[in-house]
Amino acid sequence: MPKSSSPLEGKLLLSSPTLRDGSFDHSVILLAEHSPSDGAFGLIINHPSGQMVGDLLTAKEFSPISHVQVHIGGPVSKGHMTFAAFWEEDSYLRFATRISAEQAMGHTQNSGALVRAFVGYTGWSKDQLEDEVESDSWFVVPMPDSILSLNHDRELWKTILAGLSPFHKILAGAPGNILAN
Numbered sequence: 001m002p003k004s005s006s007p008l009e010g011k012l013l014l015s016s017p018t019l020r021d022g023s024f025d026h027s028v029i030l031l032a033e034h035s036p037s038d039g040a041f042g043l044i045i046n047h048p049s050g051q052m053v054g055d056l057l058t059a060k061e062f063s064p065i066s067h068v069q070v071h072i073g074g075p076v077s078k079g080h081m082t083f084a085a086f087w088e089e090d091s092y093l094r095f096a097t098r099i100s101a102e103q104a105m106g107h108t109q110n111s112g113a114l115v116r117a118f119v120g121y122t123g124w125s126k127d128q129l130e131d132e133v134e135s136d137s138w139f140v141v142p143m144p145d146s147i148l149s150l151n152h153d154r155e156l157w158k159t160i161l162a163g164l165s166p167f168h169k170i171l172a173g174a175p176g177n178i179l180a181n
Contacts, residue, residue: 006034013042014139014161017171023075026157029122032097040124043073043084043097046156053117064105073118086148087113093143114148
């Protein structure tokens, strides 16, 4: 990933096991935009909705992207669909978020590109994300080079978390409600 003005931008946020609500439970969020003065924007990349774009956008003009998976991007603005594309270029993993359906169609023509649709997004106001990271609600990790080949489903959280350290591997394998055992 190319250098960014923010040390968090372009990173993944893995939810702490303590974040157990429906939106963020075992979430992996691509932090696409971050500014300490303005806040942050991200997309949950591992919560597939079970639908394809063609299930939601039935007009013939969308047929080139009808096979694209739709993910739940977060709890904000769930009535809005946006697209993102991921690809490798010059040995860097690149991504574009908040792209239009037309731009998504263009990215599907590029060999090796991964295109996803997202309903909703995650967002933080000024200083909110920094406070949550400081309180250990999120593990901030670099995007793995293998992200394009990994399944973007609920198991992605365990896969990435387990690879961080022996401690994180234990967390990844712990039962959902550890206090009930």
